[in-house]
Amino acid sequence: MAEGxxxxxxxxxxxxxxxxxxxxxxxxxxxxxxxxxxxxxxxKASPEELAAVFSRNSVEKTTTVIETDSTHLAKVLLExxxxxxxxxxxxxxxxxFGEYGxxxxxxxxxxxxxxxxxxxxNIEIAKQAAIGVFFSDVSLAESGTVVQFNDKDIARSVxxxxxxxxxxxxxxxxxxxxxxxxxxxxxxxxxxKRLSTCINFISGPSNSADIEMNIVIGVHGxxxxxxxxxxxx
Amino acid sequence: MxxxxxxKPFFGRVDDALKDDFMRQAMSSAQDRLRGKKxxxxxxxxxxxxxxxxxxxxxxxxxxxxxxxxxxxxxxxxNFSKRGGHVYFAATAExxxxxxxxxxxxxxxxxxxxxxxxxxxxxxxxEALEEVGCEVYETDLAEYILQIDDHDRPSHxxxxxxxxNKEQIRDTFRDKANxxxxxxxxxxxxxxxxxxxxxxxxxxxxxxxCNFAVAESGSISLVTNEGNxxxxxxxxxxxxxxxxxxxxxxTWEELDVMINLLSRSAVGQKITTYVTNLTPQVTxxxxxxxxxxxxxxxxxxxxxxxxTEFQSALHCIRCAACVNVCPVYRHIGxxxxxxxxxxxxxxxxxxxxxxxxEYGELPFASSLCAACSEACPVKIPLHEQLIRHREIYVKxxxxxxxxxxxxTFGIGASSPSLFRLAVKGMPTMMKPLVKDDSISSGPxxxxxxxxxxxxxxxxxxxxxHWFDNHKKGGGTDG
Ligand code: SF4
Numbered sequence: 001m002a003e004g005x006x007x008x009x010x011x012x013x014x015x016x017x018x019x020x021x022x023x024x025x026x027x028x029x030x031x032x033x034x035x036x037x038x039x040x041x042x043x044k045a046s047p048e049e050l051a052a053v054f055s056r057n058s059v060e061k062t063t064t065v066i067e068t069d070s071t072h073l074a075k076v077l078l079e080x081x082x083x084x085x086x087x088x089x090x091x092x093x094x095x096x097f098g099e100y101g102x103x104x105x106x107x108x109x110x111x112x113x114x115x116x117x118x119x120x121x122n123i124e125i126a127k128q129a130a131i132g133v134f135f136s137d138v139s140l141a142e143s144g145t146v147v148q149f150n151d152k153d154i155a156r157s158v159x160x161x162x163x164x165x166x167x168x169x170x171x172x173x174x175x176x177x178x179x180x181x182x183x184x185x186x187x188x189x190x191x192x193k194r195l196s197t198c199i200n201f202i203s204g205p206s207n208s209a210d211i212e213m214n215i216v217i218g219v220h221g222x223x224x225x226x227x228x229x230x231x232x233x
Numbered sequence: 234m235x236x237x238x239x240x241k242p243f244f245g246r247v248d249d250a251l252k253d254d255f256m257r258q259a260m261s262s263a264q265d266r267l268r269g270k271k272x273x274x275x276x277x278x279x280x281x282x283x284x285x286x287x288x289x290x291x292x293x294x295x296x297x298x299x300x301x302x303x304x305x306x307x308x309x310x311x312n313f314s315k316r317g318g319h320v321y322f323a324a325t326a327e328x329x330x331x332x333x334x335x336x337x338x339x340x341x342x343x344x345x346x347x348x349x350x351x352x353x354x355x356x357x358x359x360e361a362l363e364e365v366g367c368e369v370y371e372t373d374l375a376e377y378i379l380q381i382d383d384h385d386r387p388s389h390x391x392x393x394x395x396x397x398n399k400e401q402i403r404d405t406f407r408d409k410a411n412x413x414x415x416x417x418x419x420x421x422x423x424x425x426x427x428x429x430x431x432x433x434x435x436x437x438x439x440x441x442x443c444n445f446a447v448a449e450s451g452s453i454s455l456v457t458n459e460g461n462x463x464x465x466x467x468x469x470x471x472x473x474x475x476x477x478x479x480x481x482x483x484t485w486e487e488l489d490v491m492i493n494l495l496s497r498s499a500v501g502q503k504i505t506t507y508v509t510n511l512t513p514q515v516t517x518x519x520x521x522x523x524x525x526x527x528x529x530x531x532x533x534x535x536x537x538x539x540x541t542e543f544q545s546a547l548h549c550i551r552c553a554a555c556v557n558v559c560p561v562y563r564h565i566g567x568x569x570x571x572x573x574x575x576x577x578x579x580x581x582x583x584x585x586x587x588x589x590x591e592y593g594e595l596p597f598a599s600s601l602c603a604a605c606s607e608a609c610p611v612k613i614p615l616h617e618q619l620i621r622h623r624e625i626y627v628k629x630x631x632x633x634x635x636x637x638x639x640x641t642f643g644i645g646a647s648s649p650s651l652f653r654l655a656v657k658g659m660p661t662m663m664k665p666l667v668k669d670d671s672i673s674s675g676p677x678x679x680x681x682x683x684x685x686x687x688x689x690x691x692x693x694x695x696x697x698h699w700f701d702n703h704k705k706g707g708g709t710d711g
Contacts, residue, residue: 004314004513004526007332009307012322012532016303016478019539025304030483031297035290037282038490053280057503122520123434123468142280143503152519156467160460178504182489189450189485197514197522198466199452203506206460210375210392211399211418212259213266219374219422220429221460221507 042141042176050141050174051229058144061204062217063225073168073230074105077133080226081109084164087130088112090122093153096135100168100230106133114155123157132162132222136169138184139227142177145203146227149196156198164224165202172232235326235357236587238386238571243594250569256396260566263395267557270501271608281497291494291611294487295548298479302539305448305481306530312451318513318526322478326533330361333440333473336527337365340471342437345369346429348462349442349455350376351390351551352475352531354573355586358440359384370432372461377425378402381409388567390574391499391553396566429461439465439523443476444550445491446528449484452512453528456495456505463509472511472523478530479547491550494610498552534586542621546581548611553578555605555615561598570595577605577615581622589626596622 017024042053055065068076081089089111097103097113106113111133112125126132134154136146146167150156159165175181178201189195206221217223239246250256275284298305310320323329337345345367347353359369371380375394379385382405387393394402399416406412406424414420444456453474455462466472482488488510496502513526538544556562556576567575572583572592580599583592596619599605605615 002317004317004319006310006314006320006322008322008324008328009310009320012324012478012530013303013307015324015532015536016306016539019536020300020303021540024307025301028301028304031293033290033293035286035293037286037290038493040282041280061506116518116520119520127434140504145504150519150522155519155521156463157521160463160467178489178492178508179486182485186449186485195450195452195512197512197519199510199512200463201504201508201510203504205506206458207506208374208422208459209500210373210378210394211402211421213263213392214399214418216418216422218426219459219461220372220426220433220464 038177038179041179045141045176047171047174050176051171053141054139054144054169054174055227055229056144057142058204058225058227061144061225062207063144063204063227065227065229067229069231070100073100073228074102076228077102077105077166077168078109080166080228081105081131084166084224084226085130087163088125088128089131089133090114090126090129090158090162091132092134092155092158094135096168114153114158116152122155123161126155126157126161129162131164131166132158132160133166133168134158136167136173136227138181139169139174140177140181140201140203141174143203144227145178145201147181148198148200148202150198150200151196156200159200159202160221163222164226165205165222166226166228167202169227169229170232171229174229235360236355236573236583237591238568238573241571243569243571243598246569246571247565247598250565253566256566257564259396259398261563263389263392264557264563267392267501267553271498271554271557272501274497274501274503278497278503281493281503287490287494288610288612290490291550292548294482294490295550295611296545298482298487299539299544299547302479305483306478308448309446309451309481310528310530312449313513313526313528314451316451316513318451318528321527321529323529323531323533326356326531329356329475329529329531329533330358332529333358333475333527334361334365336471336473337362337367337438340437340525342367342471344432344436345438345440346372346433346436346465346469347376347440348372348465349444349457350440351387351393351573352442352477353440354387356475356531356533358475367438370429370436372429372433372459372465373457374422374425374459374461377429378405381405383409386568387573388575389553389556390551390576390578391556396568429464433461433464434468436465436469438471438473439467439469441465441472441474443474443480443528444495445488446476446481447483447485447488447510448481450512452510454488454492455507455509455511456492457509458500458502458506460507463507466509466511466523467521470523471525471527473527473529474511475529475531478532478535479549495550495552498550498554498608498610538585543581543585543618545613546578546585546618548613549578549582550611551578552610554608554610558604558608560600560602560604565598570598577619578613581613581615581618584622584626589622589629593622593626593630596620596626
């Protein structure tokens with residue numbers, strides 16, 4: 001890949017080193033942090049407990065939570081589509097839809113599956129869509145958060161433009177909190193793996209408290225959110 | 234400079250603010266709600282564990298990062314550029330705006346959308362972009378409100394439109410944007426959504442600030458609730474992010490801790506609705522991602538705090554927890570500070586960034602009750618830094634003419650109302666020491682305040698160097 005330009009680095013950093021009263025550090029080792037409260041949270045929670053905490057915290061953010069198993073997922077998804085407007089559905093291009101036996105649901109509901117070959121037309125469709133559906137890659141119990149590692153197929157628009165997002169949350173993706181997700185990302189950076197261009201942590205519908213501290217649900221992103229927790233097959 | 238708000242001298246602004254009952258009412262109720270939310274998400278949240286441990290974790294991460302700032306900025310810029318992004322190190326606000334103007338011209342940009350933009354406010358980016366023919370759209374609800382109200386200035390670092398109530402917002406929308414709805418926040422927000430929806434899609438450039446950059450991967454992390462930052466960074470062909478040079482963490486592991494401290498301290502949330510982490514990938518074939526990504530790393534006076542007693546002011550993560558507990562901010566509101574950075578952190582930071590000549594009086598807008606230092610999630614000793622600023626300011630003023638210094642220090646005379654306020658915030662035990670609008674002497678924090686009046690000898694040899702660099706103000710280095 002073509003590297004980008006870096007301007008004015010040397011003078012800028014030399015000034016910092018001088019202010020700090022030393023030569024520029026060539027190698028710095030992160031200390032072993034003395035305080036790591038993040039490791040304690042939900043440390044001993046079982047998958048069931050994690051799912052319960054995830055569910056509770058999703059609801060707290062006004063997200064609707066549905067729990068099901070992989071056998072009933074197709075039916076639940078179809079019901080969800082009809083409940084949230086019955087309008088156009090847009091889905092990420094993700095093999096997991098096939099693995100969970102959901103391709104027929106997408107076809108039946110006339111969903112548009114993101115197709116990079118169609119270019120900007122995808123965005124137009126997502127803009128008009130009632131529902132955007134995708135899988136959560138990692139899910140955070142502490143905050144009821146779903147995480148997407150976006151790329152050309154797992155498009156950013158799907159969770160952003162439609163009026164409602166529907167995230168399918170395999171129970172096995174639920175971890176205690178951001179700590180576990182961050183650690184996994186850190187490890188993959190260390191191993192030199194390619195990092196997704198957008199790692200998106202999403203916790204319910206968009207909202208704002210900018211007007212007299214009143215929470216308004218639904219500002220520029222989705223107005224409603226659904227998390228479907230599914231016990232893996 | 235763009236950091237500055239209004240032209241009146243500080244004490245004049247304070248007296249104006251104290252007469253504005255309406256604004257004060259808005260400020261105190263907002264402060265109470267923000268503070269209440271923070272408390273329930275920190276010390277009262279059993280799941281989060283010992284909040285003091287979190288604060289210590291935050292402090293230790295910030296200290297290490299700032300002590301090795303040159304190393305981590307080097308790493309950040311190399312990793313960002315390896316992925317095809319462009320990095321511009323800007324020593325001054327002018328350098329930053331010039332570079333961004335160049336990018337805008339090269340891209341022949343007409344429409345620019347912005348999100349998370351306190352640092353862009355600091356450098357006066359909107360005006361700079363307008364100069365080169367761009368229309369600039371603020372998209373955070375609060376900033377959108379200020380922009381359409383003839384570019385009103387921010388009064389709070391997290392909720393910039395805090396000084397406005399819903400009726401005022403309704404009237405502004407009606408007068409400036411033909412709004413016909415009611416003052417219901419839901420309707421007002423829906424109006425902003427409909428107004429900005431197409432603009433997001435049409436913008437040529439998306440501009441954002443940066444909550445934290447991650448050195449190990451060259452990523453930019455944005456902490457938001459409204460979804461606008463995602464819109465701004467998803468649809469335009471070009472993205473420009475601007476960060477204060479201190480706003481980074483070594484790795485994703487530290488990002489985790491900082492996001493938790495920020496979300497809980499700023500808005501009382503376990504995590505904000507969106508934490509959007511962006512890394513350049515220009516050759517990627519995504520349809521909904523920028524093709525060009527610029528990162529502007531800004532000094533603009535920050536480096537002057539490095540190696541001095543004010544270094545830890547750069548640990549700040551802009552959560553406004555200190556603002557939300559400050560008894561002086563509660564009464565005088567944000568605009569009285571005359572800076573886009575208000576409250577205790579504003580009073581510490583503004584003289585560092587903008588100089589004592591412009592902002593030297595701000596450190597007196599404090600009762601030194603230390604509530605700010607206790608609230609700070611990264612344990613910045615704010616009240617001690619305020620005292621130190623006062624010492625430096627007085628010492629220098631005293632050098633020019635002792636009389637002038639005495640006058641400046643007669644807060645009681647300059648602003649009786651501020652003085653009363655400051656006294657009100659003092660520990661009760663101090664009150665007997667107050668006589669005739671002046672304070673004779675006192676133990677504890679007040680002792681330091683009163684010591685200031687006696688023009689103590691400078692604390693250490695660095696101080697002359699520090700003040701020389703600051704007394705003229707401005708972003709350039711001396
Ligand atoms: S000084 Fe501390 S409390 Fe104040 S805004 Fe900065 S981080 Fe928050």
